[in-house]
Amino acid sequence: DSGVTQTPKHLITATGQRVTLRCSPRSGDLSVYWYQQSLDQGLQFLIQYYNGEERAKGNILERFSAQQFPDLHSELNLSSLELGDSALYFCASSIRPSNSPLHFGNGTRLTVT
Amino acid sequence: DQQVKQNSPSLSVQEGRISILNCDYTNSMFDYFLWYKKYPAEGPTFLISISSIKDKNEDGRFTVFLNKSAKHLSLHIVPSQPGDSAVYFCAAELGSQGNLIFGKGTKLSVKP
Numbered sequence: 001d002s003g004v005t006q007t008p009k010h011l012i013t014a015t016g017q018r019v020t021l022r023c024s025p026r027s028g029d030l031s032v033y034w035y036q037q038s039l040d041q042g043l044q045f046l047i048q049y050y051n052g053e054e055r056a057k058g059n060i061l062e063r064f065s066a067q068q069f070p071d072l073h074s075e076l077n078l079s080s081l082e083l084g085d086s087a088l089y090f091c092a093s094s095i096r097p098s099n100s101p102l103h104f105g106n107g108t109r110l111t112v113t
Numbered sequence: 114d115q116q117v118k119q120n121s122p123s124l125s126v127q128e129g130r131i132s133i134l135n136c137d138y139t140n141s142m143f144d145y146f147l148w149y150k151k152y153p154a155e156g157p158t159f160l161i162s163i164s165s166i167k168d169k170n171e172d173g174r175f176t177v178f179l180n181k182s183a184k185h186l187s188l189h190i191v192p193s194q195p196g197d198s199a200v201y202f203c204a205a206e207l208g209s210q211g212n213l214i215f216g217k218g219t220k221l222s223v224k225p
Contacts, residue, residue: 043215056212098209099145104156
């Protein structure tokens, strides 16, 4: 058990809808990351937060947004969903903002129909 | 363009023998490298890491080697056990940016 909790585990929704994925980092970790894993794709970095502030952005679509709250949990909001957004979304946390292993949750599987 | 490449999609090894997983990278500014193991329906689990100032790091049965001139990273597992059967990802961090760039993974099968 990595100590990173993601909810829900599975999500099925229709195109055009909006969903929110939730992540609680390991106790003591200040940095939270979101990754997307699609079929035939590796883990693609979306966004990183450190102690409530956005620190780095990857190839995150404008339809996607995230935030980290004062209690350090994070939410990833996906809107105007398309079929191609179907993927596994992983949250990870680390104790430092860099040069530190990331510890991953078990992911949220999103299916857009 | 892939900056971190794992050219072998799969590897099969006999129990008790050595498993060698390889990874190549293109960006010489990567300064921190990691290996992760992933079982189905679980998130990646951190195994071992190495800083670019070192060329070897050991942790029990796992050893990571870094060859900066060749831009090559390898993970050695000795002895291999059936429980090691999983997908292994290598990852690299660019200049203390924090986010990791992952390879596409190598599926290791350890046969009893």
